[in-house]
Amino acid sequence: MSSPNTPPVSAQDFAASILQHLKTSLGKDAPHASLYDWRMSLSLALRDLVVDPWFESTRRTYEARGKRVYYLSMEFLIGRLIEDVAVNLQMDEVASEALESLGQTYEKVVADEPDAALGNGGLGRLAACFMDSLSTLGIPAYGYGIRYEHGLFEQHFDKGVQVETAETWLEQRHAWEFERPEVNYPILFGGHVADEDGKAVWHPEETVIASAFDTPVVGWEGRWANTLRLWAAKPDRNFDLESFNRGDYIAASAPEALARTISRVLYPDDTTDVGKELRLKQEYFFTSASLQDLVRRFLSEGGDLKSLPDYVAIQLNDTHPAIAGPELVRILMDLHSFEVSDAISTARGCLAYTNHTLLPEALERWPEDLFARVLPRHHRIIQLIEAAHFAEAGEQVRIIEHGEVKMGELAFVMAHHVNGVSALHSELVKETVFADLHQAYPGRIVNQTNGITPRRWLYACNPPLRNLINDTIGTAWPDDLEKLQGLNAHLDDPAFIDRFQAAKDTNKARLSDWLKDRDGVSVDPAAMFDVQIKRIHEYKRQLMNLLETVALWNEIRDNPNGAWTPRVKIFGGKAAPGYVVAKEIIRLINDAGAVINGDPATKGLLQVVYPENYNVSMAEVLIPATDLSEQISTAGKEASGTGNMKFALNGAPTIGTLDGANVEIRDCVGAENFFLFGLTAAEVAARRMEPDYARHAIEASPRLGRVLEQIRSGVFSPSDKDRYAGLVDGLFNHDYFLVTCDFDSYFDTQRVVDTAFADARSWTRLAALNTARVGWFSSDRTISGYARDIWNVRSMLATGSG
Numbered sequence: 001m002s003s004p005n006t007p008p009v010s011a012q013d014f015a016a017s018i019l020q021h022l023k024t025s026l027g028k029d030a031p032h033a034s035l036y037d038w039r040m041s042l043s044l045a046l047r048d049l050v051v052d053p054w055f056e057s058t059r060r061t062y063e064a065r066g067k068r069v070y071y072l073s074m075e076f077l078i079g080r081l082i083e084d085v086a087v088n089l090q091m092d093e094v095a096s097e098a099l100e101s102l103g104q105t106y107e108k109v110v111a112d113e114p115d116a117a118l119g120n121g122g123l124g125r126l127a128a129c130f131m132d133s134l135s136t137l138g139i140p141a142y143g144y145g146i147r148y149e150h151g152l153f154e155q156h157f158d159k160g161v162q163v164e165t166a167e168t169w170l171e172q173r174h175a176w177e178f179e180r181p182e183v184n185y186p187i188l189f190g191g192h193v194a195d196e197d198g199k200a201v202w203h204p205e206e207t208v209i210a211s212a213f214d215t216p217v218v219g220w221e222g223r224w225a226n227t228l229r230l231w232a233a234k235p236d237r238n239f240d241l242e243s244f245n246r247g248d249y250i251a252a253s254a255p256e257a258l259a260r261t262i263s264r265v266l267y268p269d270d271t272t273d274v275g276k277e278l279r280l281k282q283e284y285f286f287t288s289a290s291l292q293d294l295v296r297r298f299l300s301e302g303g304d305l306k307s308l309p310d311y312v313a314i315q316l317n318d319t320h321p322a323i324a325g326p327e328l329v330r331i332l333m334d335l336h337s338f339e340v341s342d343a344i345s346t347a348r349g350c351l352a353y354t355n356h357t358l359l360p361e362a363l364e365r366w367p368e369d370l371f372a373r374v375l376p377r378h379h380r381i382i383q384l385i386e387a388a389h390f391a392e393a394g395e396q397v398r399i400i401e402h403g404e405v406k407m408g409e410l411a412f413v414m415a416h417h418v419n420g421v422s423a424l425h426s427e428l429v430k431e432t433v434f435a436d437l438h439q440a441y442p443g444r445i446v447n448q449t450n451g452i453t454p455r456r457w458l459y460a461c462n463p464p465l466r467n468l469i470n471d472t473i474g475t476a477w478p479d480d481l482e483k484l485q486g487l488n489a490h491l492d493d494p495a496f497i498d499r500f501q502a503a504k505d506t507n508k509a510r511l512s513d514w515l516k517d518r519d520g521v522s523v524d525p526a527a528m529f530d531v532q533i534k535r536i537h538e539y540k541r542q543l544m545n546l547l548e549t550v551a552l553w554n555e556i557r558d559n560p561n562g563a564w565t566p567r568v569k570i571f572g573g574k575a576a577p578g579y580v581v582a583k584e585i586i587r588l589i590n591d592a593g594a595v596i597n598g599d600p601a602t603k604g605l606l607q608v609v610y611p612e613n614y615n616v617s618m619a620e621v622l623i624p625a626t627d628l629s630e631q632i633s634t635a636g637k638e639a640s641g642t643g644n645m646k647f648a649l650n651g652a653p654t655i656g657t658l659d660g661a662n663v664e665i666r667d668c669v670g671a672e673n674f675f676l677f678g679l680t681a682a683e684v685a686a687r688r689m690e691p692d693y694a695r696h697a698i699e700a701s702p703r704l705g706r707v708l709e710q711i712r713s714g715v716f717s718p719s720d721k722d723r724y725a726g727l728v729d730g731l732f733n734h735d736y737f738l739v740t741c742d743f744d745s746y747f748d749t750q751r752v753v754d755t756a757f758a759d760a761r762s763w764t765r766l767a768a769l770n771t772a773r774v775g776w777f778s779s780d781r782t783i784s785g786y787a788r789d790i791w792n793v794r795s796m797l798a799t800g801s802g
């Protein structure tokens, strides 16, 4: 029993509560209950324990007239919730005991829960970690987003090729949400704006209703609980019975179908602005509903809108909710008769914006005509905002330019603070994408280096290591993660190192069982588990990892008697459906993997594994079992990364570039404890200026040249020799992400890793050292930074953590 605090309920009472829900909520008795019935009953029994702290938190915030944080995000990549809630309520072991007493297996029941995959990757997962930390710190907050009927697509491989199918998490009842039919708002679209006695009046042509679904978010030890309010789209008018009676069934259900389209599916793009009208409507839909809701709440508590910034801190998770600036100005001007300048300054006083990427193709720019057609009133208001900005800071930066509405510039101008997500990224934001605005508004850009919640990403996903840490330094670390520094004193204690290794081995055995059961793939837990899991993108350089794998394959075949360190290369990740090159890279990894895995000469020494449908739940199995964390993006491209933090926390040293938060991880663990390679961001910029830099790099590396020739000539696609000719030519002619230039440094550093891993005890010490020194990357520290530097909010839990 390692859980620090006494759980609120005994296993016996909790078993009774599960049985009660089975009977009254699921209408089943134990002998006839399905896995789904047990899972729902467990979820509802846990949810019962969340409601009181939830009500209490809401009541205390109301009474204290406290300032609230509103986190607006198009994505919340939540994953499963049972274990998260059980752990935060200190109920994980009680729940396991209770289910056991009912003849059920906790792990099996937990694994039946579908992931809430309402996000693409880093940005969405960060939002979920932030919600956990806001509750743990007792900061009153609402998360606002969209209740997509279909989250991120399911990925399947058909002969190594990614195919996408619709995700269906809501096919079954979602145990954790409470529908709020009474909380709904009209969302207006299109039409025109008329000037009626000096006032601009919007005459929309379409109205959709936003209806709320609330999910409680309980923090560590159940001390506080906030709300995640997700909006679903509904028609503003009833079923068209008349058309139905006329037999025109399509017309009858059209309003419903059309309205629901807005919250039907998550756009699966995580780096390319698709510029689709429906995407713009989704962004306005949830932003307008959220602003109408928070203004109603503020007014219902007797607030004076002039003082809104003192009670409301709105954080824009990238530019996706950037329409919040013009929308809040519209609400203040058109519905509450504010003057334009007061409306703009009041709105700016509430808003802050986080930038998560420098990739030009990811910066949202809406065609002005499309924008003006869908949001004619906001188009006008943006012109007013731009005029005010010109008056304040000159005309060098425009919001509307070349027939486009630039959402990054709009978010910047309408925010009191703008932040990047790692120290390097925030500097690059000042020097590149917002250099002019940084000049105009010095001091507006700050840094808040990302973080991860240790509750999900250590305490819940890694019981063996959690227990070892509890036994070694006590149980205070889950909400004070820098306490892990206490492990440094045990790094030279052989017993501790043995237990650390044992924990890693347990997790590696669990992963190999998982791969065997799920995919029929067997891996050797004694081999090095070398893992790269993240969205597939050229800048993340999964291709370079694959090229190194083929080079190693060659090396082993050339020197079969060499002292090779057995390695399992594990890849995981989805490509945006329209991202052709990324899908080619996936296919090449699978094709090359098939050849390498089938080669008797390297059997047991090198293996490639690529489980389908990487998601949050898979990460929770892969990360604790990892020996080597691959963070190999082109320097200057990965804004932060958060997977890098999860691996280090779970005792996996990093091979990586000086990019994003890798820089700060290396500073924390020590340069000698980080396998650094590659060009720096500045060197990347310089190398790009050199003509033919890729061709020269390839000519200088026979090892690389050989690998590229093998791929080009169809060694991994014997039935379709030229399948990868284009991909290889791409490297020769426009290797924008400098795979060719960093290859040799990467290959050589991997050989250093081989040698280091071969010395098991020193490797385990290195792994434990990583865990000990990355406590700073808790999202509690990140959120405390936002609260202090941007939101100026206090914790309602006045103890030390506030």
Ligand SMILES: CCc1ccc([C@H](C)CC(=O)N[C@@H]2O[C@H](CO)[C@@H](O)[C@H](O)[C@H]2O)cc1
Residues within 6 Å of the ligand: 120, 121, 122, 123, 124, 126, 269, 270, 271, 272, 273, 274, 318, 356, 357, 362, 363, 364, 421, 450, 638, 639, 640, 641, 642, 660
């Ligand atoms: C418009 C399409 C679109 C959708 C999502 C995005 C996100 C900003 C992409 C994203 O997830 N960025 C990642 O954010 C993480 C959290 O801050 C960082 O750790 C990653 O480095 C960054 O790539 C860009 C463009």
